[in-house]
Amino acid sequence: MSCPPKSDDLVFFVNGRKVIERNADPEVTLLNFLRKIVRLTGTKYACGRGGCGACTVMVSKHDPVSAKIRHFSITACLVPICSLYGAAVTTVEGIGSINTRLHPVQERIARSHGTQCGFCTPGMVMSMYTLLRNHLQPSEEQLMEALGGNLCRCTGYRPILASGRTFCVESTGCQKKRTGKCCLDLGGNDSSSLSRESDICTDLFVEEEFQPLDPTQELIFPPELLRMAKNPEKQTLTFCGERVTWISPGTLKDLLELKAKHPEAPLILGNTSLGPAMKSQGRVHPILLSPARISELSMVFKTSDGLTIGAGCSLAQVKDILAEQVSELPEEKTQTYRALLKHLKSLAGQQIRNMASLGGHVISRHCYSDLNPILVVGNATLNLISEEGTRQIPLNDHFLAGLASADLKPEEILESVYIPHSQKWEFVSAFRQAQCQQNALADVSAGMRVILEEATDTIKELSLSYGGVGESTIGAHKSCQQLIGRPWNEPMLEEACRLLLEEVSLPGWAPGGRVEFKRTLVVSFFFKFYLEVLQELKKLDSHHYPEISDRFLSALEDFPVTGPRGVQRYQSVDSHQSLQDPVGRPIMHLSGLKHATGEAIFCDDIPMVDRELFMVLVTSTKAHAKIISIDLSEALELPGVVDVITAEDIPGTNGAEDDKLLAVDEVLCVGQIICAVVAETDVQAKRAIEKIKITYKDLEPIIFTINDAIKHNSFLCPEKKLEQGNIEEAFEKVDQIVEGEVHVGGQEHFYMETQRVIVIPKAEDKELDIYVSTQDPAHVQKTVSSTLNIPINRITCHVKRVGGGFGGKVGRPAVFGAIAAVGAIKTGRPIRLVLDREDDMLITGGRHPLFGKYKVGFMNNGRIKALDIECFINGGCTLDDSEQVTEFLILKLENAYKIRNLRFRGRACMTNLPSNTAFRGFGFPQGTLITESCITAVAAKCGLLPEEVREKNMYKTIDKTIYKQAFSPETLIRCWNECLDKSSFHSRRIQVEEFNKKNYWKKKGIAIIPMKFSVGFAATSYHQAAALVHIYTDGSVLVTHGGNELGQGIHTKMLQVASRELKLPMSYMHICETSTATVPNTIATAASIGSDVNGKAVQNACQILLKRLEPIIKKNPGGTWEDWIEAAFEQRISLSATGYFRGYKADMDWEKGEGDPFPYYVYGAACSEVEIDCLTGAHKKIRTDIIMDACCSLNPAIDIGQVEGSFIQGMGLYTTEELKYSPEGVLYSRGPDEYKIPTITDVPEEFNVSLLPSSQTPLTIYSSKGLGESGMFLGSSVFFAITDAVAAACKERDIVEDFIVKSPATPEQVRMACADRFTEMIPRDDPKTFKPWSIPIA
């Protein structure tokens, strides 16, 4: 379309200020506008797909239908600015600031310790803020709903919810404030030492100190916008961008005229379907028609026979409308509405529900749609309108399949959807099963409806509709037709399942995979429906209809979404400790308030530097190939493109011979970096990469799986082996032997802040300043130095804070820093490189998938005599950390058990996948799953409970590990006993068994897992740290040290140390950043010892300074700190000191299999209880109790945060996080929609964490322990609770255990393991006959 000479002005408000965009570009999202144009960087980019909530802001609009102002949260990454005409946007900066006034939401999330890295915090704040704008005292359900679309990778959500709960109607928290007694303990037989000790605290913050919420302080809706809304302009507004024109008509008539004129132009409403599709397919619609100002599309009409809802209503509005109908009408009329409501609660997150429209949902016809199957069976009708007039078409399968005869005409639009009331003897239900409960697309969704002949059980009408099992929503018409006239009974059920499996068929290769699971769900859902209807009939006429056996009733209930409750216990500081001394107190994260106001600056929040360029990486699309040619010509000609950086541009070393920064001649995996485009803007750079043509010649072999690597003898390093006793002899003497397999999938770090770096070349002496999100700035500095061939001393790396690392920012940032530095040197201009979530997930690798085989020999009483484990990890295409991960895995495999005869072997496989790397726990979480699986196998064989076998084989007295390091297990045993006690394990085990006897379709499981986790690196040179402490003449103190702030609160802890040492309040102190210029040659902040070693270095520096000040203090004991500092300066005493910690000795002789590889151990135990739904594979986490040995915690709030956060991350590893690869080695799961990290609804309903008091570690700073990683493995207690529940189901069904363990325990795994008549019915494919959609790589 030719644009009018001038675009209209786009008028909206941001934080109370008017914005007039004279040349609004429809392709610009609100997120880009806020971050790049108005420089409000509090709103974060983390996924760009609406799936994480990091970019949440509040939008306020005048609603013409209700004549009220509507406040709603949205994800700014999906909102085109042009859709904001007449709207007021409120960002995190708009509600409060540390410089003016904090909003109570901001204050409370920070003071409740709800921020760690802080990258998700502004989004969380805005979700809660919006909730409070609509409900001054929300219910807990509303709070959970509001936060369901916000992901946090650090905290485990509990403290975030705790902060929100302080606003709720009644904070029914079980914590009886300040008494330290929890109602959950009441009645419990609680004799543990934790509860006996009087110095145990359960408060991490003081609620009474929070400022109250005062609604009069909120920004008002701008009067100018109100005037505009009340006298709406009817003229059409047009906004012309470079490639896209946005047309927003003021009347329905104009809209229809425009649609007739531009039939190919889509209507744009929420943009939650159109936006992601345009992005992933690179599709551009030259014209977009926005009906946002047409009130006719938001109308709702209630009639005696049904409800008509305007297509423009958001799904959140639809939910409210339906809820109202349900409350007004008799139950029999609202069957369809209830079914829709059920799914509207779990469909996406609140933000998406606020944005997505009913019309957009229906017309998008996603195969996974939650609502369309229900609308189909509910006989909904689509009211269409065009210039020609109106007409109705049924919302049926033909329409959803896109058949032209059943579809909209190009010039038509959907005006509204009519949903009829249901009637007596009509029953409608909805079902869905996804990887997790909330904010996850369904694997299968279904709408089911039956009408029975009045007062009979004879089927009069039956409709069944499924999503997720084909390209579109599919109806089972033939099956339904054949069942008409049949009574609603068991033979009908049997026949229905047979028919359904024939009709709703899914080929083995079907996109999305999980084929057998989906087939099973098709019939399992029908079975649930069958029972639901029977139950309803029973309610209608209890004499006439058969009773459902009590044991079967459990098939009916869905797991409710409930907010977690729990208690956090820790030891209070000694009553004699000075009040000024912050060590051991739950001090808030230093940046907590800044996280909450958006004023904490992350790497990409740094303003654009003069002449800055943007870099985008070009990666391989082949798994193993020779690069034949790279044609850059077309890309270089595009506007804004400055250069393309290839390996030839590298002045120094191109990485290692077998691990190149930029590929040369050959690629080893999909996602390997080949070159990088440098352009004036990110948009230009992204457009240019599409134009780079690379031709390849495939090479052999191509290896993806561990099995194939073993076959091809493809390994990255030699085998690592430890042996003890005489394993062969021991196997001969045992009562029984079991062999088994364990497969553990990989894990994506999913740090909320993707990898980013800014490289600024300086004019003089080849100096470079590098701002980078890394755990290891010295490594970035060194790599840039060798890549550019300039000395290390010219390069300074700065790390202010990192938005989550978890090991993923140890090695990789050096690669990105070095490539960006090559670009900066070549162009002579600063370079910014910010990875998109998709690229980050594709390129960076993650936790190593593992395959382990074990052979365990044991006596009939459960005593294990011999254990032989051989394991393989999938290292990907280069060595990276794989050798060390293998070593750690082998060293830590024994976990808490003393087994006299052991053989552990491990190898890292080389495959054509992106290189896997460090990840929290470094092999321990995967390896130890094998050991714990052996225990459950032994228990099963001996007819014992797993906890009995665990206890029997645990270390009991001072002993030596397999590598002959001496240690005392006393604290391990204390943790175990405390955990048994605190969780009332034994009585709950009995209750679980009772429950299982009574329920066939739901099973409970409970598991308790002990842990012995070694911290630190297995090399002495890694155990060193330095700090630099300056005291300035005004008395203020600047502390610098070698650790990086990743969210783990290291800076807070370091100031606590400095404060104790200098006997000075923390308010005198500051940490500015971690910089290679102030503390050189640092070690990566990893392996749980960052605070340990840097704390010692800070202590050393402070002690040096205090020693220097001693004579002055002695001379003037009554003086102030400022007096002493002034005197010191006068007396020419240096007020700056370097502290150094020459850390622990750690060595390991692999030849001998002996050593002292670790400085100390962290012990812990966790007990989890779950309930599974055998028909769907879903699970509910009922309760988790963790006891963690923190020794003398430096900061219990931070340490409990680390335990909770890592536990939830571990739970994700073992239950929902599943990486999917194509048979060509392409990673499918590249965003939050395909890769499910836990959400707030995944936290156990009861979640108790206790730090075990008063154990001692003389080695560490103030006897504290590093807790960064250990909690990860405790997440496996959920896994073993699930397997316990599955085992109960299998036992009841007489299924013989095969001892093949697969993690994660996804709904698919659980459902398929609980084999029953439905799993038996489904067709099974011969894997040799088709190419699967995805391949398992572990």
Ligand SMILES: Cc1cc2nc3c(=O)[nH]c(=O)nc-3n(C[C@H](O)[C@H](O)[C@H](O)COP(=O)(O)OP(=O)(O)OC[C@H]3O[C@@H](n4cnc5c(N)ncnc54)[C@H](O)[C@@H]3O)c2cc1C
């Ligand atoms: C993060 C995320 C999570 C999600 N999770 C779920 C989930 O769990 N379950 C689920 O079912 N869905 C889910 N969805 C999909 C979501 O429901 C749809 O994207 C949404 O309903 C589309 O509505 P929209 O207003 O954003 O459509 P838009 O993207 O604005 O438009 C989509 C299409 O509809 C057409 N259209 C819109 N209105 C009309 C009209 N009135 N007349 C004619 N054509 C029209 C447009 O032309 C366009 O082609 C999710 C989406 C996201 C982004």
Ligand code: FES
């Ligand atoms: S960045 Fe917008 S939702 Fe993730």
Ligand code: FES
């Ligand atoms: S604090 Fe939530 S992602 Fe880091």
